Amino acid sequence: MKVKINRNAAKVLKQMLKDQAEEGKMFRVIITHMHGDHAHYDLVIDSPTEHDEVVKTDKDIDIIVDKREKFLDGVWIQYFYVPKEEFVITNPSKEGHGHHHHH
Structure with a gap:
């Protein structure tokens, strides 16, 4: 599984975990609902x-994804x-129509 994250998103997520004081917890990308050829995504602490697969990103933050869900492979988390100010989570490798979710 692959997860991309931009520098801003990594910074904000790290601060959110620190503020929550959630020891051993990570962010999970979930699918909130599907519309045929595209999905809407969200982030939760879990x-x-x-x-699951814990995906190590190149921005020093790990993201949990359910390895059974093909629409999570290749998600891109941006802030x-x-x-x-908002998160935008997309999956360019699965969605041909440019749909995305604002969090």
Whole structure:
């Protein structure tokens, strides 16, 4: 499984974990709902289970994904400060129509 994350998202997620004081917890990318050829994603704080893969990113933060869900392979977690502060989670490798989820 692959997960990409931009520098801003890694910084914000690390701070959120620190603020929550959640020892041993990580962020999980979940699918909130599907629309045929694309999915909507969200982030939650969680612990890995037997069906998960902990993906090490190049930004020194680990992300949990359910390895049974093909739409999670290749997700891209981004955080933008403008035009407003928000997470944008997409999967360019699975979604041909440019759909994405703002968190």
